[in-house]
Amino acid sequence: MPIIDVQRLHKRYGDKVAVEDVSFSVERGEIFGILGPNGAGKTTTVECLEGLRKPDGGAVSVLGLDPQRDTTELRQRLGVQLQESELPERLKVGEALDLYSSFYRNPANPDELLDILGIADKRDTAYKKLSGGQKQRLSIALSLIGNPEVAVLDELTTGLDPQARREVWDLIEHVRASGVTIVLVTHFMEEAERLCDRLALIDSGKVAAIDTPAGLVAGVDDEQRIRFRPSQPIEDWVFAELPEVRSVERRGSQLVITGTGNVLHAVTSVLARRQIIAGELRLDQANLDDAFVALTGKKLD
Numbered sequence: 304m305p306i307i308d309v310q311r312l313h314k315r316y317g318d319k320v321a322v323e324d325v326s327f328s329v330e331r332g333e334i335f336g337i338l339g340p341n342g343a344g345k346t347t348t349v350e351c352l353e354g355l356r357k358p359d360g361g362a363v364s365v366l367g368l369d370p371q372r373d374t375t376e377l378r379q380r381l382g383v384q385l386q387e388s389e390l391p392e393r394l395k396v397g398e399a400l401d402l403y404s405s406f407y408r409n410p411a412n413p414d415e416l417l418d419i420l421g422i423a424d425k426r427d428t429a430y431k432k433l434s435g436g437q438k439q440r441l442s443i444a445l446s447l448i449g450n451p452e453v454a455v456l457d458e459l460t461t462g463l464d465p466q467a468r469r470e471v472w473d474l475i476e477h478v479r480a481s482g483v484t485i486v487l488v489t490h491f492m493e494e495a496e497r498l499c500d501r502l503a504l505i506d507s508g509k510v511a512a513i514d515t516p517a518g519l520v521a522g523v524d525d526e527q528r529i530r531f532r533p534s535q536p537i538e539d540w541v542f543a544e545l546p547e548v549r550s551v552e553r554r555g556s557q558l559v560i561t562g563t564g565n566v567l568h569a570v571t572s573v574l575a576r577r578q579i580i581a582g583e584l585r586l587d588q589a590n591l592d593d594a595f596v597a598l599t600g601k602k603l604d
């Protein structure tokens with residue numbers, strides 16, 4: 304039985320339809336991503352899961368509970384990282400965790416949590432003195448302090464530099480390994496690709512597709528683009544006559560070859576036979592951005 308089940312969810316704000324028809328289910332132990340551009344309805348969808356918003360239509364069940372009816376029970380078992388959470392400036396990290404842990408009947412050990420999240424040395428530091436990455440780690444710690452079975456993380460790494468972002472991703476994999484089911488709201492393709500077992504692509508309040516990241520990408524045309532600088536002159540036709548090749552272009556001293564199937568092998572074999580070295584070789588393949596464009600006609604960002 305799925306741990307989260309959403310069927311035909313509808314939510315409007317006045318005349319504005321935010322979520323038009325969203326259905327998905329999440330299995331225990333998964334990292335399930337909700338990916339879509341700004342304003343697609345992602346936050347509204349998870350707020351309905353959390354019991355923070357009342358759906359106008361459809362059915363939502365989380366851990367077998369109704370978020371509107373069983374709010375008190377759900378709060379004990381669901382961890383929520385809110386978008387743009389701010390704490391009082393002078394509150395110390397340890398105090399924040401102690402305060403939050405008092406809301407739960409079976410809280411996690413704050414020290415262990417700080418240790419896992421790599422901010423154990425910040426226990427006595429005031430909130431305002433934390434860096435962006437440390438604030439983010441604290442907000443994740445606060446979402447996990449109740450020992451939740453499910454954690455909903457909204458815009459996990461927004462505003463973080465690439466290094467801090469990668470560290471937070473490692474951390475989320477660690478949290479998942481401890482048995483927590485995670486719903487991850489994001490508009491970062493790379494984050495979704497790296498972390499999620501399955502993803503719902505959301506656009507204009509509707510689900511465009513649900514699949515594994517690899518499954519979504521596999522649905523796109525498998526055209527690949529190879530770029531390199533040949534160490535010696537070579538004519539275009541040598542590549543153009545290969546059955547795998549679709550086009551050959553020159554950009555300055557660079558060759559750009561597009562093709563399908565085993566085009567990389569075909570091109571590198573030709574180069575090897577002529578003892579030509581491919582300098583600055585790069586291969587671009589379809590990614591989730593391409594999948595999103597193919598499904599909706601729009602780019603993610």
Ligand SMILES: Nc1ncnc2c1ncn2[C@@H]1O[C@H](COP(=O)(O)OP(=O)(O)OP(=O)(O)O)[C@@H](O)[C@H]1O
Nearest residue numbers: 316319321339340341342343344345346347348490
């Ligand atoms: N309280 C509100 N009142 C009116 N309109 C709202 C409200 N909250 C959201 N909306 C609108 O509903 C739509 C969906 O918003 P939502 O925040 O769910 O999208 P999102 O995909 O989470 O976007 P973002 O990534 O920007 O948070 C948007 O057009 C937004 O402007």
